[in-house]
Structure formats: structure tokens, C-alpha cells
Amino acid sequence: MRDLTEDILELIRLTSSSLPPDVEERLKAAMEKEEPGSAARGALETIMKNIELARAQSTPICQDTGTPIFYVYYPEGASTRALKTQIRSAMAEATRRAYMRPNAVDAVYNKNSGNNLGGEEFPYVHFEEIDAGEPLVIELMLKGGGCENVGAQYKLPDTKLGAGRNLDGVRRAVLDAVHQAQGKGCSPGVIGVAVGGDRGTGYVKSKEQFFRDLDDTNANPELAALEERLSDEANSLSIGPMGFGGATTVLGVKVGAVHRLPASYFVTASYMCWADRRRTMTWRDGQVEIN
Numbered sequence: 001m002r003d004l005t006e007d008i009l010e011l012i013r014l015t016s017s018s019l020p021p022d023v024e025e026r027l028k029a030a031m032e033k034e035e036p037g038s039a040a041r042g043a044l045e046t047i048m049k050n051i052e053l054a055r056a057q058s059t060p061i062c063q064d065t066g067t068p069i070f071y072v073y074y075p076e077g078a079s080t081r082a083l084k085t086q087i088r089s090a091m092a093e094a095t096r097r098a099y100m101r102p103n104a105v106d107a108v109y110n111k112n113s114g115n116n117l118g119g120e121e122f123p124y125v126h127f128e129e130i131d132a133g134e135p136l137v138i139e140l141m142l143k144g145g146g147c148e149n150v151g152a153q154y155k156l157p158d159t160k161l162g163a164g165r166n167l168d169g170v171r172r173a174v175l176d177a178v179h180q181a182q183g184k185g186c187s188p189g190v191i192g193v194a195v196g197g198d199r200g201t202g203y204v205k206s207k208e209q210f211f212r213d214l215d216d217t218n219a220n221p222e223l224a225a226l227e228e229r230l231s232d233e234a235n236s237l238s239i240g241p242m243g244f245g246g247a248t249t250v251l252g253v254k255v256g257a258v259h260r261l262p263a264s265y266f267v268t269a270s271y272m273c274w275a276d277r278r279r280t281m282t283w284r285d286g287q288v289e290i291n
Contacts, residue, residue, distance in 0.1 A: 040246030068123035183243020197258035202268035
């Protein structure tokens with residue numbers, strides 16, 4: 001397998017500067033729902049102009065270029081060590097070229113590394129081995145810090161919310177998370193939900209939902225119905241873009257489930273801002289495609 005550093009660099013550039021089509025279409029549709037001259041409409045008009053400028057100039061959509069989260073699906077026999085080295089080299093170069101803002105800050109000494117590299121965990125790289133002969137796939141998500149601040153985790157039952165250990169309890173917890181955010185984290189956003197797991201895997205699973213297309217349908221019919229209901233009910237809260245009020249508080253809700261222990265029933269809601277930055281790179285027979 002050839003060196004993919006330049007291809008990964010392009011993946012980072014596109015992810016940082018150009019929103020996926022499904023996200024942009026949802027934002028356009030949201031803008032049309034808001035009253036002309038309203039604060040909500042104005043916020044969305046500004047967002048759409050920002051999207052256009054960022055794409056044209058290959059500049060970051062947001063100054064918070066986020067935590068880089070890579071999921072790498074590599075064919076048997078490929079070197080994960082080499083791939084991680086290439087990812088880290090591409091990230092440092094992307095930062096040098098200002099596709100990414102230097103965001104990696106040492107939590108102990110409060111020092112910015114200056115190149116978006118920090119220890120072994122920044123950027124975060126998750127590897128999954130697939131069959132030999134299958135294409136290499138690299139998914140990248142840029143997870144903003146402001147929206148990270150309004151994520152929440154609930155332990156059911158929750159008497160305050162009247163939430164039991166069932167999908168209606170999940171519904172109540174997620175709607176509470178949206179209500180508590182009050183537009184902070186740069187709404188309208190996407191809510192990624194994990195039902196079950198432990199505290200750690202709940203957050204991992206909830207963030208994995210952000211790799212899904214906004215227009216997809218959950219393979220589990222119970223979760224598909226819950227996603228649709230949560231999206232409708234969250235938007236009925238009228239929190240709106242940036243908390244200014246309006247018709248669109250969320251662009252979508254995506255729910256995944258993880259097996260849990262009998263003693264625990266966690267509901268984890270992660271929040272992604274309107275800048276839902278994700279892209280996928282596929283390497284097959286020497287050819288690279290980025291979507």
C-alpha cells in the first residue's frame with residue numbers, strides 16, 4: 001500500500017472546509033422555515049454565507065476546527081502503525097496550511113502543541129480490521145468543543161424526569177438534554193444518542209451516530225420511530241437556531257443501542273453543532289475517492 005499522507009491531507013481539507021451535501025440541504029430547508037427578518041432566519045442566512053465562503057477559499061467553516069476523530073477500516077495485512085504515522089503527518093501539515101486551527105492543548109501544563117498533535121490520543125484514531133482485498137476506508141469527524149460542552153449522560157430510572165428504563169424514558173432524557181442546552185453548542189445541531197453500554201462506551205457509541213447520513217433510516221424499526229419522534233418533538237420546543245427561537249432546533253436525531261449490565265441503564269446524548277463536519281475516504285486498487 002502506497003503512502004496516503006497527501007490523500008489524508010485532502011480528506012482533512014475537505015472535512016474542515018466543505019459540509020456534506022445532506023447537512024447543507026437540511027440547513028437550507030431550515031432557513032426556509034424561518035420567518036423573514038427574524039433572528040433565527042438571520043442566523044441561518046449567516047451560516048449559509050459562511051459555508052459558501054469556506055468552500056470557495058478552502059478555509060475552516062468554524063474557528064473551532066474540533067477534535068479530529070478518525071475511524072480506519074483497514075484490510076488484513078495493512079500496517080496500522082504506518083497508517084497512524086501518515087494520519088499524524090497529514091494533520092500536522094493541515095495545521096501548517098491553516099486547514100485546521102491549532103487546538104491540541106496539554107491538559108496539565110495548558111500548552112498548545114501548535115500542530116494538532118498531542119500524545120497518542122490527539123488526534124483520536126480507531127482501527128478496525130476487515131477482510132483482505134476489501135478497500136481501505138478512513139472516516140473523519142471534526143467534533144467541535146462548544147457542542148461537546150452540552151452533551152449529557154443520564155442514569156435511568158430518573159424520577160425527576162419521570163423516565164423509566166424503556167424507550168419512553170430514553171425519549172424524556174434526550175429531550176431534557178436538548179432543553180438544557182437552550183441553543184448553546186451552536187444549534188441547529190444533530191443529536192447522537194446511545195442507549196445502554198457503560199459510561200465510556202455510551203459516549204463512544206453516541207458519537208459514532210454522527211457518521212450516519214442525515215437522510216438514512218435506522219435498521220431497527222423501534223429506533224427509527226424514536227429518531228423521528230425525537231426530531232419532531234425537539235423542534236417543537238421552539239428553541240431554534242442559536243437559541244433565538246424558531247422552527248428548527250435540531251437537524252436530526254440518530255440513535256444507537258449497546259448491550260448493558262442489568263444494574264445499569266445509561267442514556268448518552270452527544271451534540272454536534274450545525275457544522276456537522278464528516279467525510280469518508282476510500283482507497284481501492286490504487287485509486288482514492290473522498291465523499
